Amino acid sequence: MAQDMEYVISVEAAGTLDGLLRERVKRTPHAVAYRDFNTKHGNWRDYTWAQIDHQVARWQAALIRDGLKAGDRVAVMLRNSPEWVIFDQAALGLGLVVVPLYTQDRPDNVAYILNDSGCTVLLFGTQAQWKTFSEVRGQLGGLVRILTVEPLDSAAGVPDDPRLSDIDHWLPEAGGETQHVARDPDALATIVYTSGTTGRPKGVMLSHMNILSNAYAGLQRLTVRSDDSFLSFLPLSHTFERTCGYYLTIMCGATVAYSRGIPQLAEDLGVIRPTLLISVPRIYERIWGAIRAKLDEGPPMRKKLFMTAVDVGYARFEHAQGRGPWKASFLLWPLLNKLVASKVLARLGGRMRAAMSGGAALPPEISRVFIGLGLPVLQGYGLTETSPIACANSPEDNLPASVGTALAGIQVRIGENNALLIKGPNVMMGYWNNEPATRAMIQPDGWLNSGDTARIDETGHVFITGRIKEIIVLSNGEKLPPVDMENAILRDPLFEQVMILGEGKPYLSVIVVPAVTPVPVITMPT
Numbered sequence: 001m002a003q004d005m006e007y008v009i010s011v012e013a014a015g016t017l018d019g020l021l022r023e024r025v026k027r028t029p030h031a032v033a034y035r036d037f038n039t040k041h042g043n044w045r046d047y048t049w050a051q052i053d054h055q056v057a058r059w060q061a062a063l064i065r066d067g068l069k070a071g072d073r074v075a076v077m078l079r080n081s082p083e084w085v086i087f088d089q090a091a092l093g094l095g096l097v098v099v100p101l102y103t104q105d106r107p108d109n110v111a112y113i114l115n116d117s118g119c120t121v122l123l124f125g126t127q128a129q130w131k132t133f134s135e136v137r138g139q140l141g142g143l144v145r146i147l148t149v150e151p152l153d154s155a156a157g158v159p160d161d162p163r164l165s166d167i168d169h170w171l172p173e174a175g176g177e178t179q180h181v182a183r184d185p186d187a188l189a190t191i192v193y194t195s196g197t198t199g200r201p202k203g204v205m206l207s208h209m210n211i212l213s214n215a216y217a218g219l220q221r222l223t224v225r226s227d228d229s230f231l232s233f234l235p236l237s238h239t240f241e242r243t244c245g246y247y248l249t250i251m252c253g254a255t256v257a258y259s260r261g262i263p264q265l266a267e268d269l270g271v272i273r274p275t276l277l278i279s280v281p282r283i284y285e286r287i288w289g290a291i292r293a294k295l296d297e298g299p300p301m302r303k304k305l306f307m308t309a310v311d312v313g314y315a316r317f318e319h320a321q322g323r324g325p326w327k328a329s330f331l332l333w334p335l336l337n338k339l340v341a342s343k344v345l346a347r348l349g350g351r352m353r354a355a356m357s358g359g360a361a362l363p364p365e366i367s368r369v370f371i372g373l374g375l376p377v378l379q380g381y382g383l384t385e386t387s388p389i390a391c392a393n394s395p396e397d398n399l400p401a402s403v404g405t406a407l408a409g410i411q412v413r414i415g416e417n418n419a420l421l422i423k424g425p426n427v428m429m430g431y432w433n434n435e436p437a438t439r440a441m442i443q444p445d446g447w448l449n450s451g452d453t454a455r456i457d458e459t460g461h462v463f464i465t466g467r468i469k470e471i472i473v474l475s476n477g478e479k480l481p482p483v484d485m486e487n488a489i490l491r492d493p494l495f496e497q498v499m500i501l502g503e504g505k506p507y508l509s510v511i512v513v514p515a516v517t518p519v520p521v522i523t524m525p526t
Contacts, residue, residue, distance in 0.1 A: 007226060009251050011216050016182045016208040017189055017247060018093035024250050025053045031226070033250075034082045035257035035272065044257070044271070047082050052089075055082075057175030059090035065172075066121070066145050070095025070181055073191065074121040075114060077101040077129065080236050080258045083149050083167075085246065087123050092208075095181040098190045099203075100237035103129070109201065111136040113193050117203055117432060118142060126150040130164065137161075145170075185209040191432050192239055192384050203432030204384045206239075213425040214387040215248040217407035221394050222354065222378065224276065226253035229351075231274040233259035239388040240358050245278045266347070273349035280359040281366070284377070288366050291344070308332075309340035310372035317371050321398060341373040354378060354395060358388070361464060363490070367400040379403050381464060383450060385441065386410075387426040390450075391462045402461035412456065413447075417468055420454035421447040472502045 009027070014020035024033075029050035038045050068074070074091050076098060078084045091098050099117045101110055103125065110133070114122065120143060124130050127148050133140070145163055152166045182189075189208045193201040230249060234241035249256050257272040259265055295303040312333055318324030345352065355370065358380045367377045380392030381403035390412060393404035406412045410424035427448045430438035442448050453465045472482055482500035489498045489510065497513035 007253065008216075008219055011185075011209070011212045014212055014251070015185055016092065016180070016187070017211060018089055018180050018182060020212065020247060020250050021049075021053065021056070021089050022178065022180055024253060025049045028226070028253050029053075031253060032255050034085065035255065036082050037258070037260050052082065052086060053178055054175070055086045056089045056093065057178045058171050058173075059086055059175070060094055060179050061172050061175035062170050063090060063094060063096070063121070068094060068096060068121065071097065073097045073099055073117045073119045074123075075099040075101055075117070075119040076123045076237075077103055077105075077110065078123055078125045078149065079103055080232050080241075081149075082258070083123075084236050092182060092189060093178060093180050095187070097188050100190070100192060100242070102235060102237045107133045107136045111139040113201060113203070114140060115142060117191050117193075121145045122147070124148045127152055182208065185212065188429065192237075194384055202434055202437055205429040205432050206387055207429055210387045210426050210428060211243055211247055213409065214389055214407070215243055215251050217409055217426070218244055218248055218389055218392070219252060220408045221392050221404075222356070224248065224252045224254055228252075228254040228275045229272060230254060230256045230276050230278065231259055231268060231272045231349075232256050232278070233262065233265060233268075234278060234280065238359070239384045240280075240382070241278060243387060243389070244356065269347070269349045273351045275351050275353050277348075277352055277355040279355065279357060281357055281362040282360075284355075284357060284362060284366050284370065288369055291369070305336075306340055309336040310369055312336055313341060313372035313374055314368055317398075337374065344373050345375060348375070356380060356392075358382065362400075364401050371398075371400065381462065385428045385448060386422055386424075386450075387428070390422045390424075390426070399461050402457075402463050404462065405460040406462070412462060414454060414456060415447070415449065418453040418455070418465065419468055420450045420452050420462065420464070422450055423447045472500065472508070
């Protein structure tokens with residue numbers, strides 16, 4: 001079903017990411033924007049778009065009072081919450097550049113990012129976070145303001161630092177009108193640092209247009225309505241969640257509820273009952289792990305009934321996609337749905353109509369289970385450097401083994417060494433203070449080398465086949481991609497992580513991390 005774009009805020013109407021919120025407040029000021037759990041009172045709170053806008057004005061007034069000006073960098077190291085959005089929008093509206101940080105990142109890594117980006121403000125969630133930075137505080141001289149959402153408690157041994165304040169004391173009572181200094185869609189909006197697996201993290205520079213165009217293209221691939229509800233648990237420091245679970249939802253007016261965390265995810269799914277879910281493969285793997293463990297513990301007939309439901313459901317899916325014939329077994333689906341599928345999906349809230357997976361490859365056998373149970377799992381592909389989505393499947397054209405086709409306005413092709421090349425308005429501005437790395441990533445004609453190897457079939461579907469740098473060259477000259485072997489080993493529930501080694505050797509070796517019993521994402525019905 002194609003997206004009805006009439007109620008969606010266009011890229012032109014928004015202009016900038018803060019302009020996106022400005023336009024949403026104009027259109028639906030009293031609609032519910034966010035839901036968050038109040039730990040003090042033990043209940044969920046709703047925030048309207050107008051209430052969020054009012055808070056943005058207060059934060060802007062405080063930032064202006066501290067002397068912040070357009071172009072300055074500010075960092076946020078906070079769990080997903082309305083405060084994350086408010087800080088981001090307040091900064092963007094003043095022309096500031098936002099640097100998101102992972103809440104569990106190492107202090108030395110955070111110190112490097114803060115110094116490399118030249119951040120002047122850092123927002124924490126709790127004073128306990130700040131206390132963990134004791135060994136690197138001497139490296140944070142560039143910060144002029146350090147903030148915590150949690151009220152400071154002098155009895156808790158918080159270091160005496162004139163830069164440190166909690167938001168209750170820092171924010172003014174009122175902020176007046178929300179400001180929108182940034183008017184240039186091509187201006188730098190955020191610097192997102194990569195994981196740094198091959199050295200120090202690199203700061204990916206994304207403009208307002210990079211992200212806006214990507215969110216809009218995403219809405220052309222999957223219908224998202226104003227009455228849809230998201231449950232947000234991937235960190236907003238992850239560009240996948242930030243673009244699709246934050247800016248995209250403002251664009252279409254959907255509601256976002258912030259999960260309390262993975263341990264409470266099962267309960268939050270039952271309370272919020274989301275209609276759409278954004279996740280990485282690990283969550284789907286954990287749900288399937290819980291299902292499989294329950295089935296293995298039960299009678300063989302229960303397992304056979306479950307797998308029959310999956311087989312019939314997946315065959316129905318293939319038929320609906322035009323890739324498989326009608327089968328007489330489809331007549332069993334109403335019964336199988338009642339006995340199996342509907343009970344499993346009820347544990348996910350019972351209203352979910354699609355689930356998006358990105359950030360890594362989703363094993364086909366896992367997507368097969370969820371699709372067979374009636375939940376369309378849509379795999380996509382992208383990088384932080386592409387804002388992030390380059391390709392994605394749609395409900396009408398869903399080939400689970402692929403990562404879908406290129407989004408509208410984005411081009412993909414296969415380059416040297418089977419590298420996947422990407423070009424479009426979503427491609428980053430470059431790396432912060434790292435022109436050599438930028439030149440190595442983006443060709444003069446604008447094509448970005450993803451570093452992943454791929455193939456593209458005749459229908460335009462992209463299949464990721466590995467990483468260029470992961471090709472193992474044995475001492476006899478034979479070249480082997482380790483991904484397929486690693487995935488084959490990971491199919492055994494005994495293993496949590498696997499890495500194949502053998503560069504320059506006449507043989508292959510494997511390092512494995514055995515699986516431990518995880519906190520289940522959902523509990524399974526009997």
